[in-house]
Amino acid sequence: MKKLLMLGLLLTGAASAQTITGAGASFPYPLYSKMFAEYKAATGVNVNYQSVGSGSGQTQILQRTVDFAGSDNPMPADKMKSAPGQLVHVPTAIGAVVPVYNIPGVTKLRLDGPTLADIYLGKIKRWNDPKIKALNPDVTLPGLPITVARRSDSSGTSYVFTDYLSSVSGDFKSRVGRGNAVKWPVGSAAKGNDGVAGLVKNTPARLATWNWCTPSKTS
The missing domain is CATH 3.40.190.10 (Periplasmic binding protein-like II)
Incomplete structure (x- = not known):
């Protein structure tokens, strides 16, 4: 995404x-x-x-x-x-808000919006889930549990990501919704982008969202 x-x-x-x-x-x-x-x-x-x-x-x-x-x-x-x-x-x-992951042995992974929504709802629990495998037929996915990382502070990144997930999943929209701070059904939290990045880097089988930015040509 x-x-x-x-x-x-x-x-x-x-x-x-x-x-x-x-x-x-x-x-x-x-x-x-x-x-x-x-x-x-x-x-x-x-x-x-x-x-x-x-x-x-x-x-x-x-x-x-x-x-x-x-x-x-x-x-x-x-x-x-x-x-x-x-x-x-x-x-x-x-900038862009994109998924980042740390899966041992996996260097390329595809996830679509509905699948991401189900992961963050706790409906998809393992990396070798049939929905993820269907999107990545040429990737050997481990049976490790998925642990998502998310922001603990009130965050614009969370707003952008939950706004997207709410637009692709009615279930996510009704259960979680969009906002700078929401009640996530699953996952562990860290403060700031650097905190979330640390969780993903230091713990295998993590999934989170990340940002990169460039100076705006309109500023």
Whole structure:
């Protein structure tokens, strides 16, 4: 599954101080680190961005504890209306949310939307399930149990992924739905993209979703 998203910065009026504070999505953090380092070298202004998840970033910008927030999904209209000041969405990067896995001996794997939904619902429990085998007839799949990894924090990645699964599976839509934070039926959780990546890397038979991003040509 691949789904493109636009990363938005939610901006409020930042003071002309030598430090600008921000918080939010972990997805663009590596990109931001490079961008903000270059900005400081050129201007002398330090940008302090905390990678805490899209949901936390949205909360902090509403509380005006930061000057800007990063979010994978746009802030809902009702939250925008409740903001103490005007907020503006600014696209900064385009990325994709894709499945990643760690299966011993398997270097190529195909999974479609309905199959992913059934895995995250706990209906497909092993890698050699007939539905997965049908999608990968030339791959030798082990009978290991599938352990999914997911975000523990309020995350725009979770919103993008659950939005996709809800669009391809009525069962997933009714049981889990879409959102930055949902009640997952199965799996173990970790904070941030780096935490999820660590779970997948260090534990065989893991499945999770991951992001990559590139600077937006429209920003």
